[in-house]
Amino acid sequence: MKTQVETAGDSFEQFGLSEGLMRAIADVGYEMPTPIQLKTIPLLLDGRDIIGQAQTGTGKTAAFALPILERLDRGKKTVQAVVLTPTRELAIQVAEAFHTYSKHLTGLRVLPIYGGQSIEQQFNRLRSGVHVIVGTPGRIMDHLRRETLDFSHLKFVVLDEADEMLRMGFIDDVEWILGHTSAEHQTALFSATIPREVRRIADRYLKNPAHVEIEHKTLTVPTIEQFYINVSDAQKADVLTRLLENDRDESGAVLIFDRTKIGAANLTEKLQARGYAAEAMHGDMSQSQREAVIRRLRGGQVEIVVATDVAARGLDVERITQVINYDMPNDPEVYVHRIGRTGRAGRTGTAVLFVTARQQRMKSEIERFTNQRIEPMRMPTKADVARRRIALFKERIHATLRDEDLDLYLTLVGELAEESGRDIAEIAAAAARLAGGDKPLEVVAAPEPEPRTASHVARPTSGENGMTRLFFDVGHHSQVRPADIVGAIANEANVPGRAIGAIDIQDHFTLVDVPSEYVEQILESMRGSRIRNHNTNIRLANARDASAPAEPVKRTAHKAGKIKKDDRKGFKKNAKSPRKKAG
Numbered sequence: 027m028k029t030q031v032e033t034a035g036d037s038f039e040q041f042g043l044s045e046g047l048m049r050a051i052a053d054v055g056y057e058m059p060t061p062i063q064l065k066t067i068p069l070l071l072d073g074r075d076i077i078g079q080a081q082t083g084t085g086k087t088a089a090f091a092l093p094i095l096e097r098l099d100r101g102k103k104t105v106q107a108v109v110l111t112p113t114r115e116l117a118i119q120v121a122e123a124f125h126t127y128s129k130h131l132t133g134l135r136v137l138p139i140y141g142g143q144s145i146e147q148q149f150n151r152l153r154s155g156v157h158v159i160v161g162t163p164g165r166i167m168d169h170l171r172r173e174t175l176d177f178s179h180l181k182f183v184v185l186d187e188a189d190e191m192l193r194m195g196f197i198d199d200v201e202w203i204l205g206h207t208s209a210e211h212q213t214a215l216f217s218a219t220i221p222r223e224v225r226r227i228a229d230r231y232l233k234n235p236a237h238v239e240i241e242h243k244t245l246t247v248p249t250i251e252q253f254y255i256n257v258s259d260a261q262k263a264d265v266l267t268r269l270l271e272n273d274r275d276e277s278g279a280v281l282i283f284d285r286t287k288i289g290a291a292n293l294t295e296k297l298q299a300r301g302y303a304a305e306a307m308h309g310d311m312s313q314s315q316r317e318a319v320i321r322r323l324r325g326g327q328v329e330i331v332v333a334t335d336v337a338a339r340g341l342d343v344e345r346i347t348q349v350i351n352y353d354m355p356n357d358p359e360v361y362v363h364r365i366g367r368t369g370r371a372g373r374t375g376t377a378v379l380f381v382t383a384r385q386q387r388m389k390s391e392i393e394r395f396t397n398q399r400i401e402p403m404r405m406p407t408k409a410d411v412a413r414r415r416i417a418l419f420k421e422r423i424h425a426t427l428r429d430e431d432l433d434l435y436l437t438l439v440g441e442l443a444e445e446s447g448r449d450i451a452e453i454a455a456a457a458a459r460l461a462g463g464d465k466p467l468e469v470v471a472a473p474e475p476e477p478r479t480a481s482h483v484a485r486p487t488s489g490e491n492g493m494t495r496l497f498f499d500v501g502h503h504s505q506v507r508p509a510d511i512v513g514a515i516a517n518e519a520n521v522p523g524r525a526i527g528a529i530d531i532q533d534h535f536t537l538v539d540v541p542s543e544y545v546e547q548i549l550e551s552m553r554g555s556r557i558r559n560h561n562t563n564i565r566l567a568n569a570r571d572a573s574a575p576a577e578p579v580k581r582t583a584h585k586a587g588k589i590k591k592d593d594r595k596g597f598k599k600n601a602k603s604p605r606k607k608a609g
C-alpha cells in the first residue's frame with residue numbers, strides 16, 4: 027500500500043510529463059502527487075480506462091486533467107475531451123483547473139458548458155475551436171442534439187462524481203451522451219461510492235477498467251481536542267485571524283497547514299502584515315532555512331508556522347499546542363499526521379479543521395477513518411475578540427503592577443498631571459490607549475450577526491437527526507421534480523446533492539430536509555431563485571406545513587437514482603446534538 031505520507035520520495039517527475047505541465051505544477055505549488063494521482067496518472071497515460079473511487083478534495087481533478095492535457099493534440103482544433111459534472115459549480119471549478127494546468131500549453135482551449143449561460147455565446151466559442159469541454163449533462167445533450175458539438179474526434183470521456191449525477195437524476199442523460207460517443211476513446215469514471223447503477227454504467231461503457239482506490243489503515247489519533255468550523259473560501263483568512271486572537275494559547279505555538287507552497291508563503295505574509303511572528307516552512311526552502319525556523323520556533327521568537335505537509339514531516343516541537351488545518355488535507359491519513367504535531371510530550375493540544383461546503387464529505391471520511399468525532403466550533407465574534415483583547419491587556423497591566431519597579435514612571439505621571447492639569451485617571455487612560463498600539467481596544471456592544479456555523483442555526487421543525495425542513499412554494503403544479511430541487515440547492519447554495527434529505531413534493535409546495543448546518547446558506551443564497559422558471563420563495567417549514575398534507579406524503583425518490591432517504595449516508599454521523607465549544 028502506498029500512501030501520501032509514506033511515499034516521501036514520490037514526485038511529479040516520475041510521470042514523465044512534458045515541460046509545460048511540470049512548470050504549471052510548480053507554479054501552483056504542489057509538492058508531491060496525492061495518492062489518487064500516484065495511482066491514476068500512469069494508468070491514464072498508458073491508455074487504460076479507470077474507475078477511480080475518490081471524492082472531492084483528494085486531488086482527483088489533476089489526476090485526470092494532467093494525463094488528458096499531456097495526450098491531447100493541440101494542433102487539431104477538435105473537441106478531444108469531455109468531462110461531465112453534476113453541477114455547474116463543479117464544471118467551472120474543473121474548467122479552471124484545466125486552465126491552470128495548461129497555462130504553458132499555448133493554444134489549448136477549454137470551455138465550460140452549462141445551463142443558464144447564453145447558448146449563442148457557447149455556439150461561437152465552440153465554432154472557434156475547443157479541445158476540452160467541461161459541463162453538466164443537460165446542456166451538453168442540448169448541443170449534441172443541435173449538432174453544435176461534434177464528438178467524432180473524442181479521445182477522453184470523464185464522468186466526474188458519477189454517484190452525484192445519479193443522485194441528481196442525471197444518469198439517463200449521462201447514458202444518452204455516452205451512447206453518442208464513438209468507441210475510440212478512453213473513459214475515466216470518478217465516484218465517491220459505486221452504487222449499482224454506476225457499476226452498471228461502468229460495465230457497459232468502460233473497457234477493461236482498472237479500479238483505483240485509496241486504501242487506508244486505521245490510525246489511532248493522539249488525545250487531542252478536535253474541532254471544525256464551517257467557512258467559505260472567502261472567509262478563511264478572516265476566521266483564522268479571529269481564531270488566533272481569540273483562542274490562542276499564548277504560551278504555545280500554532281502550526282497552520284496550507285496545501286501549497288505558494289499558499290503557505292502568501293498566508294505567512296498576511297499574518298506578518300497583521301503583526302504576528304509568523305514564518306513559512308515549505309519544500310522550496312533549503313534544509314538549513316527550515317532548521318532556522320524550527321530553532322526560532324523552539325526559542326519562542328516565532329509563534330506561528332505556516333507549513334505544507336511535506337515540510338512539516340517529522341516536525342517535533344513541544345511548543346506547538348494548536349494545529350489549524352487551514353486547507354483541508356487531501357487524505358485522512360494526512361490529517362492524522364498533521365494533528366499529531368501537537369499534544370506532544372503529554373501536553374494538551376487542540377486541532378481545528380476549516381471545512382467549506384464542498385469538503386463536508388472529506389470531514390466525514392476523516393471521522394470514519396479515525397473513529398472519532400470532530401466537534402463543531404463556534405466562530406469567534408468581533409465581540410469575543412474585543413473581550414479577549416481587553417482581558418489580555420488587563421492581565422499585562424496587572425503583571426506590570428505586580429512585577430515591575432515603577433518609581434521612575436510614577437515621577438513621570440506626576441509631571442504629566444501637573445503639566446496638563448488633568449487627573450491621574452485620565453493620564454492612565456491616555457497611556458493605555460498608547461500601549462494598545464495598532465490593535466485598539468474597542469468595546470463592541472451588541473453582538474453582530476454571525477457567519478454560518480453549525481451551532482447557530484434555528485431548527486424549528488428539525489428532527490433529532492440534525493436535519494431541518496425547508497418549505498419551497500413550488501410543487502407539482504409547477505412541474506417540479508426532485509432533480510430540480512436538488513439541482514437548484516446544489517448549484518445556488520453550493521451544498522452537496524447527497525447531503526439533501528427527503529423531498530416531499532405536494533401540489534403547491536415542497537418540503538425538503540436539509541442538514542441544519544446548511545440552512546442559513548441555503549436561505550441566503552437562494553433568495554430570488556427560479557426553479558422550473560418559477561420565482562421560488564423558501565423559508566423554514568413550520569409545524570403547520572409539516573402536518574399540512576391531506577393527500578399521502580410522496581416520499582419521492584430522486585428520479586433515476588431511486589435513492590431512499592436511508593441510503594443517504596454521510597450526514598447521519600453528524601446528527602447527534604453538537605456540543606459547542608465554550609466561548
Ligand code: AMP
Pocket residue numbers: 055056057058059060063081082083084085086087088285286356
Ligand atoms: P480536487 O479533489 O481535485 O477537488 O482537489 C482538491 C484540492 O487539492 C484542489 O484545491 C487542488 O488544487 C489541490 N491539489 C490537487 N493536487 C494537489 C497536490 N498534488 N498537492 C497539493 N494540492 C493539490
